[in-house]
Amino acid sequence: MLKQFFIICSGADTDILESCSKGEQNKYAGIGATVFFTAVMAFIAASYALYTVFDNLYSSIFFGLIWGFLIFNLDRFIVSTIKKTGNFMDEFIQATPRIILAVIIAIVIAKPLELKIFEKEINQVLLEQKNDLTLANKNQIAEQFTPTITGLDDNIKSLQQQIDAKEAEVNALYDTYIAEAEGTAGTKLLGKGPVYKEKRDKHDALLTELQQLKAENKLKMAAYETQISDLKSNYDIEVQNTQPIINNFDGLMARVNALSELPWLPSFFIFLLFLAIETSPIFAKLLSPKSAYDFKLEDQETAIKTNVLQNKNQREAMLKTDYAINDRIYSDIENEDELYTYKRKKARELMQLQADAFFKQQKNVL
Template sequence: MLKQFFWMCSGADTDILESSSKSEQHKFAGIGGTVFFTAVMASIAGSYALYTVFDNPYLAVFFGLIWGLLIFNLDRFIVSTLKKSDNKWKEIMQATPRIILAIIIAVVIAKPLELKIFEKEIDQVLLEEKNELTLANKAQIANQFTPQINALNTEITQLKDEIDAKEQAVDTLYETYIAEAEGRKGTKLLGKGPVYKEKREKHDAQLSELKDLKEANKEKITEKEAQIASLISEQKDQEATTQPIIDGFDGLMARINALDKLPWLPSFFIFLLFLAIETSPILAKLISPKGEYDFKLQDQENAVKTWVEQKVHQRAQVLKTDMQLNEEIYSDLTEEEELYNYKRKKARELLQQQADSFHASQQKIIR
């Protein structure tokens, strides 16, 4: 049962193989097994590749099975259409497009499996790329908000500096009227005289202005700090909104690009392995000598070809004979008087009917 299944996979004529030797049966069973297991590997590779696209195991398995059946059908077609002949160069020319197609299939099968085999290494490369993208994204977003935040911080600093300058002026006036009262500066008279009162009033006026300035600047600083907090919050929100896009940067193309950044030698050997598997049935047919199955198949095809040629020749002879007979028959009929009189009678009747019809149509016109 399994042997016949592999025969079917090889695309061979099972009726001919039934009557062939054991070696021929084993050869085609091996070819069919290679075709079948290549399709299985293609199905697995396709399922994994599609899983990275859909993120749905059921869809990935479904389309992976369809992909495996497609590869199976292509491989079976490639092997079944490659037939042995007495001319090796003719066989090579016949096999060349099939080998090219097999190489393409090997690349398509090997690449998703390489992605799975080197999944951990690829994840590491993707993690580094994601980190770089995250930092670049934050820097790009920060460039949008930093000028406004810096401008607000500068304004806050200016408001605070204005308060500090006012405080220093008030402190200076305080020191001036105290020194006047103690007699250390100014009139150098001990006590609270007119000059002291004048300086005290000036200090008190500046102190009142300082109090009003603090209240006004405090409101402005609070407002600007609220604007800074709003900008920072907006910046964080934008970072949080764009981060999932970076986190999802692990699709099929991203993984293929990450694989290209890894050492090429292991991937190359995996490709060579699948190339050998994919081309082995074709190479086996090319290398192996013409066997019993090939002779029987050729004999069967030649029998059909001969039968078709006989049918074509027979139809040509029938047509030629029929044409000759028709020519002789019609030639004999031209000499028969009975047929001549009959056709003459019918022609006379036809002319009479035409004349009567023409006469009737003319009368209708006159009337």
């Protein structure tokens, strides 16, 4: 039962193989088994690849099954269409397009399985890429907010500098009128005289300005700090909103690119393994000698071809003969007086009927 199933998978003619030896049947059963298990591997590879895309187990299995059937049909077609002619070069030229197609199928099957085999290494590469993307994303978002925040900080510093400058003036006037009272500077007269009073009044007036300036600037500074706080909050929100996109950066294309950053040799050997599996039925048929199955298949095909050609030539000969007979018959009839007289009589009757019909029609019109 299993052997018969694998023979069907090979695309061979089961009726012809039944009349062949056991060895011939085993050869095609082996080819069919290779075709079948290649389709199974294609199903597994496609299901995993689609799972990384859809993130849904049932959808991945369904489409993976379709892909497996497609690969199975292609491989079966490739193997079954290679005909043994006894000339290796003719067979190789015939098989070249099929070998190219087999290489493409091997690449398609091998790549998803490579992604699964090197999953841990790929995850490490993706983690590094995600970290780099996170830092780059933060820098890009910061470029949108940093100029505004820097400008607001400069405004706060400018307001603080105004306060500091005014305080320095107030402190200088304070030191001046104290020194005047102590007699260590100015008029150098001990006591609170007119000069002291003048300097004290000037200090008090400037102190009032300082207090007013502090009140005004603190309000402005508080408003600027509120804006800075809002901008920083917006920055954090923007980072939080974009971070999930980076966290989900592990799709099929991202994993294929990450795989390309790993050493190429292990991946290349896996590809060679699947290439050998995929092309083995083709090379098995190319390298094997022309066997009983091939002779019987050729005999059956040539018999049908010969029969079709015979029927075609026979129909052409019959048609040619029929043309010749018809030409002779009508040539003989052409010279018969009896046929001429009969057709002349009928033609005269027909013309009379036409004349009578025309006369009746014209009469009705008048």
